[in-house]
Amino acid sequence: MDEGTQTAASEEEMKIFGKPWTYQVERMGPIAAVIIFGVVVGILEPQFLSTRNIVNVLYQAATYIILAVGMTFVITGAGIDISVGSQLALTGVLMVFTIQYTPVPPWIGIFVAPLSGMVLGLLNGLFITKLKVPDFIATIATMIAYRGVVLIMSGGQVHYDFPYAVRFLGQYRIFGVLPISIVVAFVIGAVGYYLYHNTFFGRYTVAMGGNKESAILAGIDVNKYKILTYVFMGFMAGVAALVTVGRLDAFHATYGEMMEIDTIAAVIIGGTALFGGNGRVWGSVFGAILMSMVVNAAVLLGFPYFYQYVLVGLVILLAVSLYAFLEARRSS
Amino acid sequence: MGNENTPFLQMKGIVKKFGALTAVDRVDLEVDKGEVLALVGENAAGKSTLIKVLTGIHDQDEGDIFIDGEKVEINKRKDAQNFGIEAVYQDLALVNQLDVPGNLFLGKEPSKKILGGFFEVIDNKKMEEQSKTILKENLNMEIENFNDPVINHSGGQQQSIAIGRALASKCELVVMDEPTASLGVEEIEMTFDIVRNLKKNNVGVIFISHNLEHVFEVCDKVLVMRMGERVAYKDIEDASKEELVKLMVHGTERKEETA
Secondary structure (H helix, E strand, O other): OHHHHHHHHHHOOOEEOOEEHHHHHHHHHHHHHHHHHHHHHHHHOHHHHOHHHHHHHHHHHHHHHHHHHHHHHHHHOOOOOOOHHHHHHHHHHHHHHHHHHOOOOHHHHOOHHHHHHHHHHHHHHHHHHOOOOOHHHHHHHHHHHHHHHHHHHHOOOOEEOOOHHHHHHHHOEEOOOEEHHHHHHHHHHHHHHHHHHHOHHHHHHHHHHHOHHHHHHOOOOHHHHHHHHHHHHHHHHHHHHHHHHHHHOEEOOOOOOOHHHHHHHHHHHOOOOOOOOOOOHHHHHHHHHHHHHHHHHHHHOOOOHHHHHHHHHHHHHHHHHHHHHHHHHHHO | OOHHHOOOEEEEEEEEEEOOEEEEEEEEEEEOOOOEEEEEOOOOOOHHHHHHHHOOOOOOOEEEEEEOOEEEOOOOHHHHHHOOEEEEOOOOOOOOOOOHHHHHOOOOOOEEEEOOOOEEEEOHHHHHHHHHHHHHHHOOOOOOOOOOOHHHOOHHHHHHHHHHHHHHOOOOEEEEEOOOOOOOHHHHHHHHHHHHHHHHOOOEEEEEOOOHHHHHHHOOEEEEEEOOEEEEEEEHHHOOHHHHHHHHHHOOOHHHOOO
């Protein structure tokens, strides 16, 4: 029977916990990379593994984790959002203006960030589905346009000294140690994982990104889910803005620049397929942490600032070539 | 014809044009539950277009569709599904990255309410249980690695999963577009078994095929199309292979057909 040949073929592969090793490496790769990298750098520089430094690494990673979870859905749906950095800045400035220039109480004003993010994401989604602009082009356009609005609104000035409501998510530390933004980031990771595996949103995003024609034939409204992924991304950009502005207790028009690259890199390192249909939410979380670790380790090990870019670039190349290798193994 | 004997599906005088090209020209089709109708014809005979009209992918320019004798509008895939009409496409239309239950129930996942009924989410557990039942009882197959992406399964298994999808919802009629075209001998036998099983369960089947031997193997009736027109419709027992080939190529019994 064909089932027999199927088993015979897969038995040649070494198995770990009943699954082919390629599958396990792909699934556990990001977390394994975090641990291995941590141990190696920890041996070279023990300070790297101090509680203070670990908290610091996660603290720096929080923004990227939040963005990366949103981006995981966009990329899984065979899209890409280049405008996340600009969305972060624009939702940030909208929140700051609401709180500084309107009588809206700060505790309510902070909701402006995620809500306006959803609107920005909705616009991205509409440009892509209704105007038929490719995802990449549409979000490059909005990256520039959104950034322009930020510059117009803020006039390039630094805004600072915000009420506690704004600083809370960025600065509050549980027991005076653990920043709440880290907890928020991990909760978002867990929620993202649940959404991915248990909701219609997650399932149809996979279907749409994996095989758009099949999804349409199954009666799925792919435009609706395409838009939803961008709305979700926008929401996350707003939350990330909240965390960033709060942490720094300041706002500047350049916030979020280059963040789209780091976010996409974190998602790719995490094992999400760039052409859609296969996302790894926890992979993205650990991908973001790994990126943060690399930068942090470079500083601790005394790499000059410019060399850090080279290092991060190499990590991305390494991760992607590893996945390509595993993919080739699997399809052979 | 009395009301009691109305077949499950009737398509009457269907016309579908693409610009100047008339892909389907005044075609009648009928098929009842528990009946296997072969739809044969050469390439570009209009078989696929006719089926796409039936499944809601194309709108017809003329003609009507009747379910249980009542005139219905089928404008979307969902409409067809609501009438119990499912299709298994030639390329199977699976999502490679999803596992077996994910594909069986794509687009119609069982749901459950959480957080006090506020959110509706997919009931993965129920879906897996129902998937096992469908595979075992309707398709008589056991799949290993149930939760692996379907791309890891063999061609025959993928074919079965695609057919199983039609059965995941309460369906009355399954349209199979070239189900045996890309399969090996054993897998073709498996597909025949599935078709016979459907018939036994009183499900109607429209079996589109190039291969007349396969048609004679499992079908009850045959409808021949040529250049968009219906050129013959007869019981399989009254037809011979030579005759069908002639009809497909030359359309000799064309005058029999009137809209």
